[in-house]
Amino acid sequence: MKNSFKGNCNSLIRRGILLGSIFIVVLSFSGCFLLPKEEVVIAPPLKEPPKVKYDYVEAKKGTIERKITCTGYFVSIKQSDLSFKSKGGYLKKVYVKSGDIVKKGDLLAEIDPGEIENQIKLQEINFKKTQLIYDEKLKGENNSLKPNTNEVQMAALDLESERLKLETLRSDYEKTKLYSPIDGTVDYVLSLNDGQFIDAYKTLIRIADTTNLQLEYSEDKIYSFQLGSKVEVTIGTKTYDGEVVSTPSDLPPDADESSKKRIRISVKNMPGDVKIGEKALITLRLDKKENVIVLPKKLINNLGSRNFVQVLVNDIREECDVELGLETDTEVEIVKGLVEGDKIIK
Numbered sequence: 001m002k003n004s005f006k007g008n009c010n011s012l013i014r015r016g017i018l019l020g021s022i023f024i025v026v027l028s029f030s031g032c033f034l035l036p037k038e039e040v041v042i043a044p045p046l047k048e049p050p051k052v053k054y055d056y057v058e059a060k061k062g063t064i065e066r067k068i069t070c071t072g073y074f075v076s077i078k079q080s081d082l083s084f085k086s087k088g089g090y091l092k093k094v095y096v097k098s099g100d101i102v103k104k105g106d107l108l109a110e111i112d113p114g115e116i117e118n119q120i121k122l123q124e125i126n127f128k129k130t131q132l133i134y135d136e137k138l139k140g141e142n143n144s145l146k147p148n149t150n151e152v153q154m155a156a157l158d159l160e161s162e163r164l165k166l167e168t169l170r171s172d173y174e175k176t177k178l179y180s181p182i183d184g185t186v187d188y189v190l191s192l193n194d195g196q197f198i199d200a201y202k203t204l205i206r207i208a209d210t211t212n213l214q215l216e217y218s219e220d221k222i223y224s225f226q227l228g229s230k231v232e233v234t235i236g237t238k239t240y241d242g243e244v245v246s247t248p249s250d251l252p253p254d255a256d257e258s259s260k261k262r263i264r265i266s267v268k269n270m271p272g273d274v275k276i277g278e279k280a281l282i283t284l285r286l287d288k289k290e291n292v293i294v295l296p297k298k299l300i301n302n303l304g305s306r307n308f309v310q311v312l313v314n315d316i317r318e319e320c321d322v323e324l325g326l327e328t329d330t331e332v333e334i335v336k337g338l339v340e341g342d343k344i345i346k
Contacts, residue, residue, distance in 0.1 A: 059342040065288040072217035076208035086175045088199040100186040110177040120169045127162040134159045184209045218262035234281040241268045293334040310345040
């Protein structure tokens with residue numbers, strides 16, 4: 001009985017130890033599943049950096065030319081500005097308008113002569129009376145046995161005095177009129193109404209000789225032109241030879257100010273239908289080089305006195321010093337530093 005009880009106790013103890021061991025094992029396995037899993041860090045794949053692509057132009061030989069191109073207008077070599085010289089007055093009438101063709105001696109305009117017309121008529125009467133007196137004195141002297149030479153001389157002097165008065169009045173009357181001094185075209189008429197006052201020496205009308213025209217240029221490039229310089233003149237679609245015949249530097253010191261701000265060009269064999277005010281293109285060629293390396297000026301980099309370009313050598317960007325030659329507004333000649341085929345990065 002005692003041994004049986006003892007055996008049961010040992011059996012229970014062994015069973016408890018077994019169950020405890022199983023519990024610990026199970027608990028340990030379940031604990032592993034409850035812990036968070038660590039993430040595996042994967043190394044990024046190795047990639048080659050992308051190649052830089054450059055936009056470039058190849059150095060080539062060509063022609064570079066330095067020239068001046070500007071626009072001029074045809075003017076008359078001979079023109080006359082007409083005004084009332086002796087005195088101003090109230091405008092009576094203008095008989096022409098701009099564009100009219102006139103002949104030498106044509107009446108163009110006049111101012112109100114005032115009382116001068118009546119004064120001329122009265123003076124003509126005085127002159128005739130004095131003429132009669134002189135004729136009588138002269139006749140009496142010829143018929144008299146005792147001629148009175150003094151009376152004849154006095155009558156002659158009176159006659160001359162009246163004649164001079166009449167000529168002065170007639171001259172003053174002519175000064176109230178404007179006549180064309182040349183054959184030509186009315187180039188300008190001052191805008192005035194009949195009855196308006198016009199000052200003495202105020203230009204009222206300009207007459208231009210349209211048979212002899214020259215090309216005039218009067219802007220900022222006039223000092224690039226020299227007397228005798230050969231130019232090309234393009235009228236419409238045709239080009240003609242021209243020569244500079246007047247520049248500011250060739251004028252005398254007392255020349256008018258407007259002449260000092262212009263050049264004049266004579267055009268050979270130009271069409272006969274060219275009109276005053278018509279424009280033409282002027283080309284003055286200053287320098288020209290052929291079969292040289294030419295680049296756009298914008299590709300040249302400047303650093304102090306250094307000039308250089310960016311070139312592509314074996315797909316690598318490099319700086320290359322260059323020596324410049326002839327330059328224009330947009331292009332430049334490369335004298336040294338580049339050869340044909342070099343790739344210049346834009």
